[in-house]
Amino acid sequence: MTALFHDRHDAGKVLARKLSLWAERDDVIVLALPRGGIPVAFEVAQALHVPLDLMLVRKLGTPGHEELAMGALALPDICVFNHDVIQNSAIAQRDIDQAMTRESKELRRRNILYRNNEPPPNLEDKIVILVDDGAATGANMRAAINAAAQQLPLRIVVALPIASEEAIGTIKKHVHEVVCLYTPSHFFGIGRFYGDFGQTTDKEVLTLMEKSRHWGKGHVHFSDERIRASAA
Numbered sequence: 001m002t003a004l005f006h007d008r009h010d011a012g013k014v015l016a017r018k019l020s021l022w023a024e025r026d027d028v029i030v031l032a033l034p035r036g037g038i039p040v041a042f043e044v045a046q047a048l049h050v051p052l053d054l055m056l057v058r059k060l061g062t063p064g065h066e067e068l069a070m071g072a073l074a075l076p077d078i079c080v081f082n083h084d085v086i087q088n089s090a091i092a093q094r095d096i097d098q099a100m101t102r103e104s105k106e107l108r109r110r111n112i113l114y115r116n117n118e119p120p121p122n123l124e125d126k127i128v129i130l131v132d133d134g135a136a137t138g139a140n141m142r143a144a145i146n147a148a149a150q151q152l153p154l155r156i157v158v159a160l161p162i163a164s165e166e167a168i169g170t171i172k173k174h175v176h177e178v179v180c181l182y183t184p185s186h187f188f189g190i191g192r193f194y195g196d197f198g199q200t201t202d203k204e205v206l207t208l209m210e211k212s213r214h215w216g217k218g219h220v221h222f223s224d225e226r227i228r229a230s231a232a
Contacts (some may be wrong), residue, residue, distance in 0.1 A: 002044070003192075003193060003194055003195040004161070004162065004181075004182055004193045004194070005007075005161060005162075005193065005194050005195065006194075006196065007039070007193045007194060007195060007196040007197075008038075008039035008040045008085050008133050008194065008196075008197075008200070009039045009040075009042070009043055011040050011043075011133065011161035011162075011181075012039060012040035012041065012042060012044050012131075012161075013043045013045025013047065014161065014181060015040060015043070015044055015159055015160075015161050015179070015181060016043055016044045016047035016048060017047075017133070018042060018159075018179050019047075019048060019129065019157075019159055019179060019180065019228075020047075020048070020144055021046040022048055022050070022127060022129060022157070023047070023049060023050070023126065024048070024049050024050075025034045025048075025050065027125065027126055027127050027154065028048065028050045028126070028127045028129065029050060029051050029052075029053060029121060029123070029126050029127070029128055029133055030044055030045040030048070030051070030052050030053070030129045031052075031053055031054065031055040031121075031128055031129065031130050031131065031144070031148065032052065032053075032054055032055065032131050032132070033054075033057050033130065033131065033132040033140055033141070033144055034056060034057075034110060034200075034205055035199070035200035035201070035202070035204075035205050036132065036133040036134075036199075037131050037132035038054075038200055038204070038208050038209070039133075039200060039204070039208065040131050040132065040133050040161060041131035042208045042211070042212060043064065044129065044131055044159065045212055046212070050129075051121075051211065051212075052212040053120070053121045054114055054115065054120075054209070055074065055120075055130060055144045055147060055148065055149075056074065056075045056110055056111055056114070056120075057072055057073065057074045057096055057107075057140045057141075057143050057144050057147075058072065058073045058074075058103035058104075058106055058107050058140075059071075059072050059103070059139060059140050060072055060073065060081075060096070060099045060100065060103055060139070061099065062085060062089055062091065063089075063091065063095050063099075064127075065089075067136070067189065068085060068089075068136075068137070069082055069088050069136065069137045069139035069140065069232070070082050070085045070089070070091055070096065070099070070139075071086075071096075071099075071139055071143075072139040072140045072142065072143035073100065073103050073104060073107060073143060074107075074143035074144055074146065074147040075107055075111060075147065076116065076147075076149075077145070077159055078143050078146045078147045079141045080139055080146065081101070081139075082137055082139050085137065093125065098184070099127040101185050101220055112207070113202060113206075114205060114206065114229065120147075120151075121181050122151065122166040122227070123148055123151035123152070123153045124151050124152050124153065125152070125153065125154050126153045126154060127154055127155045127157065128148050128155070128156050128157065129157045129158075129159050130144050130145065130156065130157070130158050130159065131159045131160070132144075132160060133160075133161060133162075133190060134160055134161060134162040134163055134190030134193070135160055135162075135163040135164065135168070135171065135188065135190075135196075136163075136164055136167060136189065136190060137164070137166065137167055138163070138164075138166070138167030138168070138170045138171050141158060141160075141167070141171055142170065142171065142174060145158070145171070145174045145175055146174075149174075155176045155177070156174075156175040156176055156177075157175065157176060157177045157178075157179065158171050158175050158177070158178045158179070158180075159178075159179045159180075160178075160179070160180045160181070161180075161181050161182070161193075162180070162181065162182045162183075162184075162190055162193045163180050163182075163183055163187075164183065164184075164187040165183050165185065165187070166187075168180055168183050
């Protein structure tokens with residue numbers, strides 16, 4: 001299969017062209033789903049000249065098939081389940097509970113590292129563009145949507161380079177607009193559509209967020225000390 005994008009930065013540059021309507025607006029903010037969504041969102045926010053911030057979400061991987069989401073968590077207390085996956089895979093409640101405990105701990109770690117444990121940006125009356133590197137089941141994005149919706153934004157736009165038809169069908173029910181570059185009929189995982197789909201590191205997240213801080217106010221300052229600490 002020929003890759004559609006060289007890497008996540010390439011995908012973000014292409015995606016940004018489809019979002020030009022929202023460029024140079026004071027009421028727009030781009031929220032990235034860490035970690036893979038950060039390089040994509042960085043290019044989008046830079047092209048649109050709008051602030052970039054984070055929407056912390058964690059996938060609940062299916063035991064034995066961690067890439068398949070049985071659900072997702074988002075801060076502060078958002079939980080979304082893929083009931084079809086849970087039922088079809090006969091996942092026990094103890095496995096769900098263990099996954100929730102593990103991923104909740106990771107969410108808290110990332111909130112401390114990425115945001116210095118500060119509250120998320122104010123989204124009231126904002127046009128929120130939620131960006132990730134792709135969506136297979138849509139669970140992560142639905143958790144992000146629920147978290148954003150609690151703050152009463154003016155509009156929620158989901159922007160993705162690649163997604164399954166199933167994910168797009170589900171996401172569309174919960175937002176004002178979905179911008180997705182490709183929805184292949186045969187979806188075999190997000191990574192197959194990228195030439196380079198290596199893991200995005202904590203250091204890369206902090207570095208990109210620090211680079212973006214001059215684009216606008218309303219997001220956390222990522223100091224050099226925290227960037228160095230993430231690599232330690």
